Amino acid sequence: MQLIRIALTKGRLEEQTARLLERAGMDLAALREKGRRLIIPLPGGCFELVLAKAADVLTYVERGVCDVGVVGRDTILEHGGSFYEVLDLRLGTCRFAVAGLPGTDLSAGHEKKVIASKYPNVAAAHFRQRGIDAEIIKIEGSVELAPLLHLAHAIVDIVESGRTLRENGLAVLEELMPVSARMIVNTTAMKLKKHEIGALIDSVARAVEEDI
Numbered sequence: 269m270q271l272i273r274i275a276l277t278k279g280r281l282e283e284q285t286a287r288l289l290e291r292a293g294m295d296l297a298a299l300r301e302k303g304r305r306l307i308i309p310l311p312g313g314c315f316e317l318v319l320a321k322a323a324d325v326l327t328y329v330e331r332g333v334c335d336v337g338v339v340g341r342d343t344i345l346e347h348g349g350s351f352y353e354v355l356d357l358r359l360g361t362c363r364f365a366v367a368g369l370p371g372t373d374l375s376a377g378h379e380k381k382v383i384a385s386k387y388p389n390v391a392a393a394h395f396r397q398r399g400i401d402a403e404i405i406k407i408e409g410s411v412e413l414a415p416l417l418h419l420a421h422a423i424v425d426i427v428e429s430g431r432t433l434r435e436n437g438l439a440v441l442e443e444l445m446p447v448s449a450r451m452i453v454n455t456t457a458m459k460l461k462k463h464e465i466g467a468l469i470d471s472v473a474r475a476v477e478e479d480i
């Protein structure tokens with residue numbers, strides 16, 4: 269058996285991913301007792317978990333230092349990269365939307381529209397496709413502040429319950445696309461560790477299906 273190193277996105281996706289991997293048959297007691305450790309070998313010597321920030325999961329998998337990764341489709345769309353996207357894990361589900369003050373019409377008027385987003389590439393691609401001239405401002409978080417402080421006409425962000433928008437007096441202006449966590453695989457590892465990675469994909473796919 270060859271070791272499979274799996275990069276998990278820390279934070280919001282971590283617990284849901286852990287529960288899915290447990291249903292797929294992994295013993296994750298070591299993850300639950302990790303403290304501040306970032307590399308967690310699992311018993312049996314088949315798997316090692318690596319805890320990373322979302323965009324870094326893409327980097328580690330693309331470069332082959334991790335074989336497999338779990339990351340949101342939002343991060344994949346924003347950063348791109350060369351790897352196989354093999355499974356929709358159907359967790360961390362939310363959607364990309366354009367949001368702003370209710371009634372904002374981004375196609376009205378001739379002035380350049382200012383759009384704030386944690387996802388500047390996704391935002392730029394959307395407005396380019398809509399034929400709307402937009403200046404994109406990269407914001408690191410709490411992007412809902414941008415229209416409230418009149419920095420931007422609107423934002424592009426992920427919306428789950430809609431609570432953050434609602435409680436800040438904002439509304440969805442346009443729905444873009446659904447987002448959920450994906451399993452990604454390094455292209456070389458997919459060949460060199462075909463048997464082990466194939467078995468992992470099958471067991472996780474079954475756990476996803478059983479949960480529906």
Ligand SMILES: Nc1ncnc2c1ncn2[C@@H]1O[C@H](COP(=O)(O)OP(=O)(O)OP(=O)(O)O)[C@@H](O)[C@H]1O
Pocket residue numbers: 277278279280281321322339340341342343360361362426427428429447448449
């Ligand atoms: N409100 C949400 N509902 C569902 N999934 C979400 C939500 N916010 C984020 N996600 C998913 O979880 C992933 C990780 O989000 P998380 O907030 O933990 O990290 P982040 O966006 O990098 O922020 P931070 O800088 O605080 O770590 C996102 O890339 C997305 O796929």
Ligand SMILES: O=P(O)(O)OC[C@H]1O[C@H](OP(=O)(O)OP(=O)(O)O)[C@H](O)[C@@H]1O
Pocket residue numbers: 408409410411412425426427428429430431432433
């Ligand atoms: O529709 P809701 O259920 O309210 O969720 C959406 C919010 O969650 C995310 O923010 P996050 O909590 O990750 O904080 P951040 O803005 O600092 O990234 C996202 O950027 C929205 O602000």
